Amino acid sequence: MRTVYVNGQYLPETEATVSIFDRGFLMADGVYEVTSVLDGKLIDFDGHAVRLERSLNELDMRAACTKEELLDIHRELVRVNEITEGLIYLQITRGSDGDRDFIFPDPETTKPTIVMFTQNKPGLADSPAAKKGAKIISIEDIRWGRRDIKTVQLLYPSMGKMMAKAAGADDAWLIEDGHVTEGTSNNAYFVKNGKIVTRPLSTDILHGITRKAVLRMAEEAQMEVEERLFTIDEAKEADEAFTTSASAFVMPVVEIDGVVLGDGTPGPIATRLREIYLDESLKAAI
Numbered sequence: 406m407r408t409v410y411v412n413g414q415y416l417p418e419t420e421a422t423v424s425i426f427d428r429g430f431l432m433a434d435g436v437y438e439v440t441s442v443l444d445g446k447l448i449d450f451d452g453h454a455v456r457l458e459r460s461l462n463e464l465d466m467r468a469a470c471t472k473e474e475l476l477d478i479h480r481e482l483v484r485v486n487e488i489t490e491g492l493i494y495l496q497i498t499r500g501s502d503g504d505r506d507f508i509f510p511d512p513e514t515t516k517p518t519i520v521m522f523t524q525n526k527p528g529l530a531d532s533p534a535a536k537k538g539a540k541i542i543s544i545e546d547i548r549w550g551r552r553d554i555k556t557v558q559l560l561y562p563s564m565g566k567m568m569a570k571a572a573g574a575d576d577a578w579l580i581e582d583g584h585v586t587e588g589t590s591n592n593a594y595f596v597k598n599g600k601i602v603t604r605p606l607s608t609d610i611l612h613g614i615t616r617k618a619v620l621r622m623a624e625e626a627q628m629e630v631e632e633r634l635f636t637i638d639e640a641k642e643a644d645e646a647f648t649t650s651a652s653a654f655v656m657p658v659v660e661i662d663g664v665v666l667g668d669g670t671p672g673p674i675a676t677r678l679r680e681i682y683l684d685e686s687l688k689a690a691i
């Protein structure tokens with residue numbers, strides 16, 4: 406049984422509880438982060454901690470603890486749950502003031518709720534899915550307008566994954582005003598004539614921690630990167646495509662809306678970036 410963390414305590418997962426009045430439960434009034442663990446160490450902890458602070462600030466929420474405390478809790482959960490490869494999920498909500506009200510409770514009297522747990526994922530780095538590449542479908546992006554804040558409003562992304570599953574695909578890319586925003590739980594890229602194209606940062610997409618690292622590594626490896634809006638048709642005509650996220654690193658895409666990219670196997674740039682990312686991230690893991 407897992408040991409999880411809730412509001413200052415380490416508990417067996419069956420004993421950890423949160424109030425039914427918690428605003429995370431009633432209103433999706435909460436933010437989260439997912440940090441991967443490789444070799445028992447945290448990948449890009451700092452990036453996740455910085456984005457968490459930004460998400461909290463954007464929603465006028467208080468931090469539940471300091472960055473140093475967060476790091477200690479992450480490490481303790483990895484240790485007690487004996488995680489070599491896996492994920493750490495962290496969620497902070499605006500807490501519970503013992504009732505339901507749209508108005509934010511006074512942060513002086515209502516403390517945020519913090520919950521963390523591990524997910525054991527042996528084989529996360531050497532993933533069979535990454536060797537095969539993902540098939541994706543495109544669907545309309547009908548999420549709210551502040552996708553740069555990592556909130557727990559994941560109903561539409563979840564529905565998108567179900568639409569993909571029903572269509573025999575692995576994931577969905579979201580389209581707004583004719584342009585791809587991002588994947589349901591990842592940032593989206595295509596490669597044409599050696600150039601990597603991805604949407605620029607704005608409030609329309611999540612500022613992926615993996616995106617930032619991968620774009621830096623691509624430039625260090627002398628790869629050409631262009632940040633601009635792009636259509637799904639451009640991606641379908643691409644030589645290759647891929648997504649990035651903390652839980653799947655660099656994931657090659659081999660099919661979009663039934664159109665096979667290249668020879669239908671992971672492309673050389675996505676494959677190389679996955680190798681570089683895993684290699685460099687492991688070296689910098691803490």
Ligand code: PMP
Pocket residue numbers: 439587588589590591592610611612613614615616649650651652
């Ligand atoms: N976009 C969305 C909508 C996501 O949910 C995620 C993963 N949480 C990402 C992008 C990728 O972000 P990261 O690399 O920080 O995991």
